[in-house]
Amino acid sequence: MTPSERPARSRFPGTIVPADKVVYTPQDLGDFDPERDLGRPGEYPFTRGPYRDMYRGKLWTMRQFSGYGTARDTNRRFRYLLEHGQTGLSVAFDMPTLMGYDSDHPRARGEVGREGVAVCTLEDMETLFEGIPLGEVSTSMTINSTAAILLAFYIAAAERQGVAPERLRGTIQNDILKEYIAQKEWIFPPLPSMRIVTDVMAYCADHVPKWNTISISGYHIREAGSTALQELAYTLMDGFTYVEFGMRAGLPVDRFAPRLSFFFNAHMNFFEEIAKFRAARRIWARRMRERYGARNPESWRLRFHTQTAGCSLTAQQPQNNIVRTALEALAAVLGGTQSLHTNSMDEALALPSEEAVKIALRTQQILAYETGVADVIDPLAGSYFVEFLTNRFEEECGRIFEEIEKRGGMIAAIEQGYPQREIARAAYEFQKDVEEKRYLVVGVNDYVEPQERPIPILKIDPAVERDQIERVRAVRARRNAAAAARALEGIRSAARGGDNLMPRFLEAARAGVTLGEMVDVLRAEFGEWREPPTYW
Numbered sequence: 001m002t003p004s005e006r007p008a009r010s011r012f013p014g015t016i017v018p019a020d021k022v023v024y025t026p027q028d029l030g031d032f033d034p035e036r037d038l039g040r041p042g043e044y045p046f047t048r049g050p051y052r053d054m055y056r057g058k059l060w061t062m063r064q065f066s067g068y069g070t071a072r073d074t075n076r077r078f079r080y081l082l083e084h085g086q087t088g089l090s091v092a093f094d095m096p097t098l099m100g101y102d103s104d105h106p107r108a109r110g111e112v113g114r115e116g117v118a119v120c121t122l123e124d125m126e127t128l129f130e131g132i133p134l135g136e137v138s139t140s141m142t143i144n145s146t147a148a149i150l151l152a153f154y155i156a157a158a159e160r161q162g163v164a165p166e167r168l169r170g171t172i173q174n175d176i177l178k179e180y181i182a183q184k185e186w187i188f189p190p191l192p193s194m195r196i197v198t199d200v201m202a203y204c205a206d207h208v209p210k211w212n213t214i215s216i217s218g219y220h221i222r223e224a225g226s227t228a229l230q231e232l233a234y235t236l237m238d239g240f241t242y243v244e245f246g247m248r249a250g251l252p253v254d255r256f257a258p259r260l261s262f263f264f265n266a267h268m269n270f271f272e273e274i275a276k277f278r279a280a281r282r283i284w285a286r287r288m289r290e291r292y293g294a295r296n297p298e299s300w301r302l303r304f305h306t307q308t309a310g311c312s313l314t315a316q317q318p319q320n321n322i323v324r325t326a327l328e329a330l331a332a333v334l335g336g337t338q339s340l341h342t343n344s345m346d347e348a349l350a351l352p353s354e355e356a357v358k359i360a361l362r363t364q365q366i367l368a369y370e371t372g373v374a375d376v377i378d379p380l381a382g383s384y385f386v387e388f389l390t391n392r393f394e395e396e397c398g399r400i401f402e403e404i405e406k407r408g409g410m411i412a413a414i415e416q417g418y419p420q421r422e423i424a425r426a427a428y429e430f431q432k433d434v435e436e437k438r439y440l441v442v443g444v445n446d447y448v449e450p451q452e453r454p455i456p457i458l459k460i461d462p463a464v465e466r467d468q469i470e471r472v473r474a475v476r477a478r479r480n481a482a483a484a485a486r487a488l489e490g491i492r493s494a495a496r497g498g499d500n501l502m503p504r505f506l507e508a509a510r511a512g513v514t515l516g517e518m519v520d521v522l523r524a525e526f527g528e529w530r531e532p533p534t535y536w
Contacts, residue, residue: 010440012269013430014227016392024384032387037282041377044289046281047390048378049336050301055374059087061339062364063140065307067092067117068351069464070471071127074117077354078132084358085365089170090140090341091128092116093150098185100146100519104469112465115351120468120516121475122509125153126160135163139170140215140305140339145187147174148200149518152505155208171212171261171305174200177238178217180414180531182224182423187519190411192526196501197242198249201256203502212261214242215305221419222265223311225427228276231265232393233400234410234419236283241410243292257288258298266328266335267309273328274380275389277335280304283394305339306332313348317443318455321345326363333373334380340364350457417534424534472514479512487511488521495525 011019039045042052051057064086066077078089094116096108102120103112112118119125129139134157143150151172155165176193179186186193197214204213218235226234239260246256262280266273284302288294308328313321322345329342342360344352352360368374380386407413414420433439440446487508494504508518 011433011438012272013433013439014229014426015269015272016227016229016396017269017272017389024388026384028384028388029391032391034382037387037391038381044297044300045285046301047278048381050281050303050338054336054377055333055368056377059368059374060333060337060364061088061138061305062086062361062368063088063090063138063305063339063341064357064361065090065092065142065341066357067094068115068458069113069117069460070468071117071119071124072130073113073464075128075130075132077357078129080354081357081361082132084361086361088138088140088339089132091142093141093143094118095185097150097515098143098146100187100516100523102514102516103465103472105516110465112468114460118464118468119150119153120472120514121512122153122156123471123475125150125157129157129161133163134158134161135167137169141170141172144173144176144179144183144185145193146515146519147172148196148502149505149509149515151200151208151211152502152509153515156506156509165208166210168208169210171215172200173215173217173263175214175217175238175263177241177410177414178220178235180529181221181234181238181419182226183220184531186529188522188526189529190414192522193529194245194411198245198251199500199502201242201246201259202249202251203500204259205251205255209259211259213256213259215261215263216242217263219263219265219307221423222267222309224423225311225430226423227426228267228269228272229393229396229400230419230422230426232276232280232283233397235262235264236280236287236397237401237404237410239284240287240292243288244409247292253288253292253294254296254299257292257294258296258301262302262304264304264306264332264337265309266306266332266337268312268324268328270327270331271386272389273331274335275386276393277304277306277332277337278378278386278390279393279397281336282390283397303338305341306335306337307341308332308343310343310347313343313345314441314444315348317449317452318345318348320443321348322359322363325360326367329363329367330373333367334378336378346455346457349455350459353456353458355456415532417532420531420534475512476514483511484508484513484517487513488517491518491521492525495522 038047041049067074095111101108103118201213204211216239218231222231281302285300288300308325342363344356344360346356404413490504
């Protein structure tokens, strides 16, 4: 594209920023009341941040998402990142683990350790955290259908380190609703899946009180192609659905709501992203207090992890991804995130190399220690533009909530394919804007370089799969077979009845039962979910 062919403006697809407006004044804020709509940091409705002193008291947790090959390979990566200043751990599991298959299952062939780490047994979990004191770190695990079982492995691994469950800090994603909406890594139908989620909430409230039981994820909704508004509205509606199911299961809202957390995407439309985070806190606080009757301020306080947008990275000119990631990370920090993952420049090509992930971590450290952005809380408060956008997000989310409620709630909406269709439409419109050059992506549809030098990328040794299969089979061969069979029968019995499944998963983990064996029992009892076709 020559300069004369280039459009005067490159407009971010799907944005709620008005197209023709260039200046914002107090008149754009309507009946905006700073006391009612902003408050102070750490106070209801938390628009300005969940904590009174924010980053002056504690910086965000620098938590790089890591996992590849075997548990030992990923343990080395964890140690590397901790040595270079990372302050929290985040585990990426491979596809078979996410889908509940052991590494030696025929459907796992060719996938073991390729997109994350393979964890099939308690021994794998122990190896993953070998030499890392679980009572002192905060660990996030991105896992959903099989989250309860991986949490059981983690609790059992901590026991063997001498760490009581009461001391464990961290998060399992455990957000099955967004799997049906966006990421598509489900196993069971929605209602049994929600039963497992509420079992985790109830168990952790009694036994693992510092653990965040669900990280309600907009990240994957955005990566599937949603707009920022859809990401926010569907994610919050998922959160409200978990609250309603918890209350329906007999749990007092203030008993479990303080351990619900969120996970958002930070994309390229800078001010819109900041406003999205601020609106998220205000909407959650108001609805938790006014609709669900929560009385504990901790139930109103929305806390979130952010990951920069993987889908904004390009295979072309991958060094440009360092700049994209830095700007997205800045938006997350100005929006008040509690935890941050910065993507590596090579992630459009492969899992990140050591060098690339170090640059991504250094990006966070430069923001934290060199720029001064962490010195002042919510520095954009009072900006006519940012407050206008924050208000607009709240208003537009309300309209989407009404549409979902008219359809019978989020699970009914998912069964009707409503959010799936809306996201597919938004993804199509985004791609059309790129291909028709209404939105310029540097290096992709403009400023293209015909010849690029390749960069080094991480390659997974095929021997990883063979070695992992041997380890899983060795665990099965040397365990007490009778104890393993009793533990599996305990899971079957609890699945048929109403007993909480978590103690059964723990018993099975200690008896050497594998992930795949536990999931097979649940598949037999709950069945598997088949998504209805989506058309628009």
